[in-house]
Amino acid sequence: EAGVAQSPRYKIIEKRQSVAFWCNPISGHATLYWYQQILGQGPKLLIQFQNNGVVDDSQLPKDRFSAERLKGVDSTLKIQPAKLEDSAVYLCASSFRLAGVRTDTQYFGPGTRLTVL
Amino acid sequence: GESVGLHLPTLSVQEGDNSIINCAYSNSASDYFIWYKQESGKGPQFIIDIRSNMDKRQGQRVTVLLNKTVKHLSLQIAATQPGDSAVYFCTGHGNQFYFGTGTSLTVIP
Numbered sequence: 001e002a003g004v005a006q007s008p009r010y011k012i013i014e015k016r017q018s019v020a021f022w023c024n025p026i027s028g029h030a031t032l033y034w035y036q037q038i039l040g041q042g043p044k045l046l047i048q049f050q051n052n053g054v055v056d057d058s059q060l061p062k063d064r065f066s067a068e069r070l071k072g073v074d075s076t077l078k079i080q081p082a083k084l085e086d087s088a089v090y091l092c093a094s095s096f097r098l099a100g101v102r103t104d105t106q107y108f109g110p111g112t113r114l115t116v117l
Numbered sequence: 118g119e120s121v122g123l124h125l126p127t128l129s130v131q132e133g134d135n136s137i138i139n140c141a142y143s144n145s146a147s148d149y150f151i152w153y154k155q156e157s158g159k160g161p162q163f164i165i166d167i168r169s170n171m172d173k174r175q176g177q178r179v180t181v182l183l184n185k186t187v188k189h190l191s192l193q194i195a196a197t198q199p200g201d202s203a204v205y206f207c208t209g210h211g212n213q214f215y216f217g218t219g220t221s222l223t224v225i226p
Contacts, residue, residue, distance in 0.1 A: 004160070042206050042216030043161065091160050105151065108160030 025094030140207035
């Protein structure tokens with residue numbers, strides 16, 4: 001079974017530039033998550049999708065971050081404009097059912113390491 | 118607000134010894150917990166989970182213990198191997214999953 005795919009793996013940009021990350025979840029997984037992991041910290045949930053609808057985006061900085069999952073499969077996360085503090089690893093995860101069912105395991109991709117200069 | 122944390126940021130153990138990684142949580146409503154292992158340059162990987170109606174669950178070389186009275190979890194790794202070196206996170210599910218800060222386990226050959 002193929003895992004969660006993410007691209008690019010690494011990205012270096014200057015502050016105020018824009019960047020986009022792509023995620024392809026495990027086939028059949030309805031729930032998709034984007035996390036931000038700052039060096040030395042645990043992952044922090046940015047947004048959670050159930051199919052193509054947003055379940056939770058309470059921690060997404062909506063003035064600069066946006067995410068979409070138009071067809072309920074792939075997803076993109078965009079930052080515009082980027083700030084120095086956005087330097088982090090952006091992880092995508094997927095699970096078979098909504099995590100609220102409490103039996104779901106999240107499968108994580110390898111992440112995209114973003115450096116903002 | 119909710120918090121899930123780990124007692125020690127780092128832990129070093131000798132190869133072959135048992136490892137114990139601890140975690141505390143604050144939300145009494147958390148009813149499902151997962152331990153993840155994160156190796157350098159990779160995303161977190163599921164190790165084992167436990168529901169709040171259990172106090173112990175065993176997997177292959179790993180055991181998770183849950184003490185709801187003191188809101189404490191532990192992950193026990195038997196016969197620790199060099200491949201166990203990683204950062205370990207406990208996550209608790211209330212309305213969403215919260216990750217703690219992680220414990221970095223180093224296995225000394």
